[in-house]
Amino acid sequence: MIENQITERIIGCAIKVHQNLGPGLLESAYQECLFYELKKAGPKVQKEKPLPLIYEEVKLDCGYRMDLLVEDTIIVEIKSVETLNDIHLAQVLTYLKLNDSKIGLLINFNVLQLIKGVKRVINKYKN
Template identity: 90%
Template sequence: MIENQITEKVIGCAIKVHQNLGPGLLESAYQECLFYELKKEGLKVEKEKPLPLIYEDVKLECGYRLDLLVEDTIIVEIKSVEALNDIHLAQVLTYLKLNNSRIGLLINFNVLQLVKGLKRVINKYKN
């Protein structure tokens, strides 16, 4: 399955979760429901995947965790905030770089229409 097909499925599942739950819940609730929907779609999904930081030749366990990693390719970062801002985007870009991934989805469920809380993020410098 190619990246665009995976992101379409993730977005479709996120819309379904948002339609059923609406805005105003904790990130963890959306994460669990989205994880469930993605698994139901037959996608390989890892939740709270540890993400080490490698500095020079040292692997540092800094406590970074990916909300969801779909098909070993797409990083999904879930938020439930008033508005997405630059720090949220920077977080996803950093995760993409550390995981050597190309595509990330930043999803803010705390909006009336999910399309207004969705950003597709591309790591132009993937190794």
């Protein structure tokens, strides 16, 4: 599956979750439901995948975890906040760098229309 098809499928599943649950729940509820929907839809998906930090060639487990990793390439970071801000974007960019991934989705479920809460994030340093 190519990246655009994967992100399209993820967003479709997220919209389904949002239509069923609406805004206002905890991030963990949306994460579980989106994980379930993605598993039903078919792509390989991992939840709470550990993300080690490499510092001076030493692999350190600092407790970072990606909300979802789809097809070993797309990082999905789930939020349920009033407004996405720069620190949320920085988090996804850092995860992209640490995982050596190109594309991430930052999804805020605490909106009336989910499409307004979806941000596609590109690691411009990854080919």
